[in-house]
Amino acid sequence: MGICASKNYYRIVLLGNVGSGKTTFCKQIVDSYLGGFSKSMKWEFRKHIQANILHRMVAMQSFEEFSDTLEEDEEFKRNFMVLQNATVADFDYSDDESNSFVQEVLDSAVYVGEHKVVQEICNALYLSAPWDFKYFRDVRRIFKNDYEPSKEDIFTCRKPTTGSCEYIIRHLHVQAKGNKTIRQEVIIEVIDVGGQRSERKSWEKQIELADGILYLVSMTDYAGKEGAVQDYYSYLSDNDKCNLKYTQELFKENFIIPKTRHIPIVLLETKVDLFRKMIEDNSPSMRECFPEYKGADGDYETACAFLTSQIKSKIKNSLNSKMLESKLERMPILRQNLTSKTNFALIFNRIWDKITFALQDIKSIEKYSKSGQVRKSSAQEMIMKRQAVKTHRASITDLGNMHMPGTPKSKAKQKLNFRRSISVLTGIPINARGSGTASVEELISGNNSLNLQRRRDARNSVQGIVRSKSYHWN
Numbered sequence: 001m002g003i004c005a006s007k008n009y010y011r012i013v014l015l016g017n018v019g020s021g022k023t024t025f026c027k028q029i030v031d032s033y034l035g036g037f038s039k040s041m042k043w044e045f046r047k048h049i050q051a052n053i054l055h056r057m058v059a060m061q062s063f064e065e066f067s068d069t070l071e072e073d074e075e076f077k078r079n080f081m082v083l084q085n086a087t088v089a090d091f092d093y094s095d096d097e098s099n100s101f102v103q104e105v106l107d108s109a110v111y112v113g114e115h116k117v118v119q120e121i122c123n124a125l126y127l128s129a130p131w132d133f134k135y136f137r138d139v140r141r142i143f144k145n146d147y148e149p150s151k152e153d154i155f156t157c158r159k160p161t162t163g164s165c166e167y168i169i170r171h172l173h174v175q176a177k178g179n180k181t182i183r184q185e186v187i188i189e190v191i192d193v194g195g196q197r198s199e200r201k202s203w204e205k206q207i208e209l210a211d212g213i214l215y216l217v218s219m220t221d222y223a224g225k226e227g228a229v230q231d232y233y234s235y236l237s238d239n240d241k242c243n244l245k246y247t248q249e250l251f252k253e254n255f256i257i258p259k260t261r262h263i264p265i266v267l268l269e270t271k272v273d274l275f276r277k278m279i280e281d282n283s284p285s286m287r288e289c290f291p292e293y294k295g296a297d298g299d300y301e302t303a304c305a306f307l308t309s310q311i312k313s314k315i316k317n318s319l320n321s322k323m324l325e326s327k328l329e330r331m332p333i334l335r336q337n338l339t340s341k342t343n344f345a346l347i348f349n350r351i352w353d354k355i356t357f358a359l360q361d362i363k364s365i366e367k368y369s370k371s372g373q374v375r376k377s378s379a380q381e382m383i384m385k386r387q388a389v390k391t392h393r394a395s396i397t398d399l400g401n402m403h404m405p406g407t408p409k410s411k412a413k414q415k416l417n418f419r420r421s422i423s424v425l426t427g428i429p430i431n432a433r434g435s436g437t438a439s440v441e442e443l444i445s446g447n448n449s450l451n452l453q454r455r456r457d458a459r460n461s462v463q464g465i466v467r468s469k470s471y472h473w474n
């Protein structure tokens with residue numbers, strides 16, 4: 001019997017600094033569990049996507065090359081003025097397509113967006129705000145009368161959260177244990193809140209009602225300059241920052257406050273895709289940001305481990321209880337690119353594995369700490385059990401990869417267990433042969449040759465739409 005045997009309704013609150021990916025996580029939930037994005041939601045996204053691009057274009061005036069072009073190129077200037085009027089007047093340009101001004105704005109956006117000087121600025125700034133600049137590669141598609149945002153556009157669209165949103169889903173939790181596959185249906189309420197300082201007043205209330213916390217940290221925050229409000233969050237107030245120091249402080253605050261003490265916390269490091277690119281391009285290099293960093297340039301694995309230890313070390317130094325020391329040691333850590341079009345139900349199943357582990361573990365941590373002992377981290381326990389496992393990284397799961405820590409034998413076993421879970425979640429027999437065969441990697445990516453309808457049927461039979469109390473987008 002799993003630990004959830006006596007309970008099947010859980011409230012999980014998503015916490016994390018601004019832009020850490022809380023809402024993106026929820027978009028994946030809507031897409032995989034709640035029937036996808038409705039027409040009205042897509043319409044809202046369309047407006048935000050277009051507005052974000054226009055605001056970016058107008059803000060480019062501060063670049064010298066841009067203002068030079070404005071002076072020299074009459075046509076460019078005329079088109080730019082159209083966009084400036086549209087944003088200054090906060091004109092709802094996508095509301096009435098028959099309006100000639102609407103068409104003018106759409107045409108001007110394509111003209112300016114595709115201009116060489118704009119494209120060059122975008123390329124230079126890309127990694128500072130990929131969620132906005134990515135769209136500049138596609139302005140012709142986006143500024144069209146009949147533009148309907150793709151799933152990828154929606155996952156990329158940035159809109160800061162105000163208030164809170166609840167998503168209630170039915171998830172079939174599948175775990176492979178030994179030779180058995182354990183299935184348990186759980187109803188999970190996922191709560192999304194805003195990360196801005198002005199929004200964080202509501203966190204306390206949400207924490208009080210939570211069974212567990214999924215705490216999100218954006219790995220790209222390592223590049224944020226101390227004290228500076230980064231360009232890419234231009235909507236932020238002076239009190240909000242996106243740099244690692246601030247992110248660490250915020251996590252520490254929430255980790256040590258009495259209200260979260262007895263609540264299990266799972267750490268989800270997000271934007272691994274961008275982080276990998278930034279590390280590989282040395283843009284900026286880890287050493288530039290942390291003089292004490294000893295890893296080689298471009299070494300992604302070492303950079304990941306360093307970042308995680310930075311996040312943990314800040315808390316470690318301010319703990320004064322055995323209970324919290326154990327909790328930190330044993331905190332499950334996950335990594336994921338939240339914008340990927342992977343099969344989110346499978347990813348979520350792995351996340352839920354960790355949450356259930358943490359739910360169960362918190363009780364044993366409390367029991368242990370009463371006797372004055374610190375429980376070893378789960379990885380350390382594993383090391384003791386299997387001498388061959390040499391690194392504490394065993395507790396970190398890179399969700400998007402088939403990253404299996406441990407010895408070749410234990411890896412093979414984990415892979416088999418994982419295949420077994422997937423088999424239940426997708427309805428595909430583990431030993432499927434012929435055209436129905438799909439590798440684990442293919443299943444994760446949702447990219448296999450299996451009949452789509454068959455996959456959909458299988459998914460629907462194990463997951464059910466419950467409801468969402470509200471959305472941000474309609």
Ligand SMILES: Nc1nc2c(ncn2[C@@H]2O[C@H](COP(=O)(O)OP(=O)(O)OP(=O)(O)O)[C@@H](O)[C@H]2O)c(=O)[nH]1
Nearest residue numbers: 019020021022023024131156158161195271337338
């Ligand atoms: N490439 C990439 N982009 C991501 C990832 N997670 C989030 N983003 C992008 O980061 C931006 C911010 O994400 P949100 O989900 O809105 O962040 P949030 O935590 O809800 O922010 P607030 O509501 O302001 O607290 C969005 O444009 C996302 O597309 C990721 O894993 N990879």
Ligand SMILES: [Mg+2]
Nearest residue numbers: 022023160161
């Ligand atoms: Mg949000």
